[in-house]
Amino acid sequence: MPSPFFNPGTTSSADQLAILHLRRDALVPTILRTHDDEEEGYDEGKVVNTRFGSFPHTTLINQPWGSQIIASDVNTGKRSRTKGKRKAAALADGGDDTTTSNAATAASPKAASSGFIHILPPTPESWTSALPHRTQVVYTPDYSYILHRLRAAPGRTVIEAGAGSGSFTHAAARAVFNGYASHEPAHKKQKTRFGKVCSFEFHATRATKVQEELKQHGLEDVVRVTHRDVYNDGFLLPNDASTEKSSPKANAIFLDLPAPWLALKHLTRHPTDGTESPLDPSSAVRICTFSPCMEQVQKTISVLRQQGWLQISMVEVLHRRIEVRREIVGLETEGVRRAMVYPRSVDEAVGKLRVVEGRLKEFQKAQKEAAEAAAAAATANGEAVPIKADELGEQHIKTEESDGQQQSNNQSKQKSSQVPSYEMGRLVHRTEPDLKTHTSYLVFAVLPRAWSAEDERKAREQWPSRP
Ligand code: SAM
Known part of the structure; x- marks a missing residue:
C-alpha cells in the first residue's frame, strides 16, 4: 500500500494515519480503525475524545481530506479510558487533552453542544506538529x-x-x-x-x-x-x-x-x-x-x-511567526480616521493630530448646542427633556453591554466593512513574543x-x- 505521506488519495480510509486538526498548533495523529480492540501505541480505540467533543472513528473514515467533522453524541456504556501515555501525547499548548476510548455503539453526529475538528492527510509537517x-x-x-x-x-x-x-x-x-x-x-x-x-x-x-x-x-x-x-x-x-x-x-x-x-x-x-x-x-x-x-x-x-x-x-x-494587522491610532470618528491615515513624518503626524483635536472639539460643541436647543424647545413645549448629548455615549455603551459581546462585535464588523481598507489604519507587522527562537x-x-x-x-x- 502506498504511504499516505506520499499518496493520501482524496479521502481518509480505515487503517491509515490521519491528522486531526483541533485548532492552530493543536494536531492529533490517529490511525483510523473500524474496530475497537486495538492496543497499539498512541492510538488504540475507536473514539477520539477532545475538549471539543468526541469523534468516533466511524465519523472520520471515508471523509474528503480537509472536511469539518462535527462532534458526536457518544453513548459508550463504558468508561472512557485515559492512560498516562496518551496524556503524554496530548497537546502541549494550553493543556489540550485528548484521549481515546472504545465505543460499543454507533454514534450520531450532533452539532449543538460540542465543537468540531478538521481531518487532514498526514504530511511531514503535520506529523512533526502532532507526533509523540x-x-x-x-x-x-x-x-x-x-x-x-x-x-x-x-x-x-x-x-x-x-x-x-x-x-x-x-x-x-x-x-x-x-x-x-x-x-x-x-x-x-x-x-x-x-x-x-x-x-x-x-x-x-x-x-x-x-x-x-x-x-x-x-x-x-x-x-x-x-x-x-x-x-x-x-x-x-x-x-x-x-x-x-x-x-x-x-x-x-x-x-x-x-x-x-x-x-x-x-x-x-x-x-x-x-x-x-x-x-x-x-x-x-x-x-x-x-x-x-x-x-x-x-x-x-x-x-x-x-x-x-x-x-x-x-x-x-x-x-x-509574523502577526499582521491594521492599527488605528487615535479616535474612531470618520474625520479622525481620515486625518490619521499615513502620516509621513512626525511633523505631519502632529499637524494632523491638531486638526483632529480641532474637529473633535467643533463636533462636540455642535452636538452640545444641538442638545441644549432641543432641551430648551422641549421645555418650552412642556415635553420630556431628551437625553443630553454627553449622556448619549454612556447610554450606547450600556445597551451594547446588556445585549452582549456578540452585538458589539457585529457592530464593529459592520462598521469596518464599510470603511475602505486604506482608511482602516496602518498595517503593522509584529513577531509573536513568546516564540522560542534558538x-x-x-x-x-x-x-x-x-x-x-x-x-x-x-x-x-x-x-x-x-x-
Ligand atoms: N532528529 C530527531 C528528530 O527529529 O526526531 C531527534 C534526535 S534526538 C535529539 C538525538 C537522538 O540521538 C536520541 O534519540 C539519542 O538516543 C540518539 N543518539 C545519541 N547518541 C547516539 C549514538 N552514539 N548513536 C546513535 N544514536 C545516538
Whole structure:
C-alpha cells in the first residue's frame, strides 16, 4: 500500500494515519480503525475524545481530506479510558487533552453542544506538529532548510543519526522518494531508482518505536532503521544474509547527536580501520550537524577541517511567526480616521493630530448646542427633556453591554466593512513574543567526490584541452 505521506488519495480510509486538526498548533495523529480492540501505541480505540467533543472513528473514515467533522453524541456504556501515555501525547499548548476510548455503539453526529475538528492527510509537517515526543525534535523551519542544503532529492541516499522521535526522518523520506509507478513493485523500484534514508539510533526502545511508526506509515521501503551506537560502530548497514556489512553509499548526512565530532571518523573516503566507506564514491557528500551549543560547533568544525571537509559554514535558523494587522491610532470618528491615515513624518503626524483635536472639539460643541436647543424647545413645549448629548455615549455603551459581546462585535464588523481598507489604519507587522527562537546551530560542509588515477585518465580523454 502506498504511504499516505506520499499518496493520501482524496479521502481518509480505515487503517491509515490521519491528522486531526483541533485548532492552530493543536494536531492529533490517529490511525483510523473500524474496530475497537486495538492496543497499539498512541492510538488504540475507536473514539477520539477532545475538549471539543468526541469523534468516533466511524465519523472520520471515508471523509474528503480537509472536511469539518462535527462532534458526536457518544453513548459508550463504558468508561472512557485515559492512560498516562496518551496524556503524554496530548497537546502541549494550553493543556489540550485528548484521549481515546472504545465505543460499543454507533454514534450520531450532533452539532449543538460540542465543537468540531478538521481531518487532514498526514504530511511531514503535520506529523512533526502532532507526533509523540520521545526526544527533542527537529522542526520544519530547520529541516526544510537542512534538506535543501544537503540537496536531498529523489534518488539520493541520506544517513541520519540519531532517529529520535522520527521528525526529521519523515521529511527526509519524502525528499528522497520518487513516487511509485503502478506497474512496478515498490521494492524493485527502490533498488533501481529510489533514494533511501539510513537512520541510526542507539536507544533500543526509540529505535523499535520509530521502526514501528514507519511501518504503520508505509515508509518501511524508504527508511531503514538500524539500532547502533554510531560513535563506536559507524554507518555500514548490517547485511541480513551474512555478518558482512554493506555501504549505504550516502550522498547526504544529518547528525543530530550530542557529540557529532565523535562520529566523523567513520564518515571518510578511506576509514582507518580498513572498512568500506559509507559514502558514495561517485558524488560529493554534504553533511549537516545540529548542535545547540557553540562549544559543540567548534569541536565539530575542528574535526571536519582535519578530515578534509570543505565549504564549512554555520547557520542558525531564526524562525518567527509574523502577526499582521491594521492599527488605528487615535479616535474612531470618520474625520479622525481620515486625518490619521499615513502620516509621513512626525511633523505631519502632529499637524494632523491638531486638526483632529480641532474637529473633535467643533463636533462636540455642535452636538452640545444641538442638545441644549432641543432641551430648551422641549421645555418650552412642556415635553420630556431628551437625553443630553454627553449622556448619549454612556447610554450606547450600556445597551451594547446588556445585549452582549456578540452585538458589539457585529457592530464593529459592520462598521469596518464599510470603511475602505486604506482608511482602516496602518498595517503593522509584529513577531509573536513568546516564540522560542534558538533551536540549534547548523554546521554544513562538503566532501568532494573521490578522484582516482582512473578518473583523471577518463577526464583527460573527455576534455583533452583542459589543464
Ligand atoms: N532528529 C530527531 C528528530 O527529529 O526526531 C531527534 C534526535 S534526538 C535529539 C538525538 C537522538 O540521538 C536520541 O534519540 C539519542 O538516543 C540518539 N543518539 C545519541 N547518541 C547516539 C549514538 N552514539 N548513536 C546513535 N544514536 C545516538
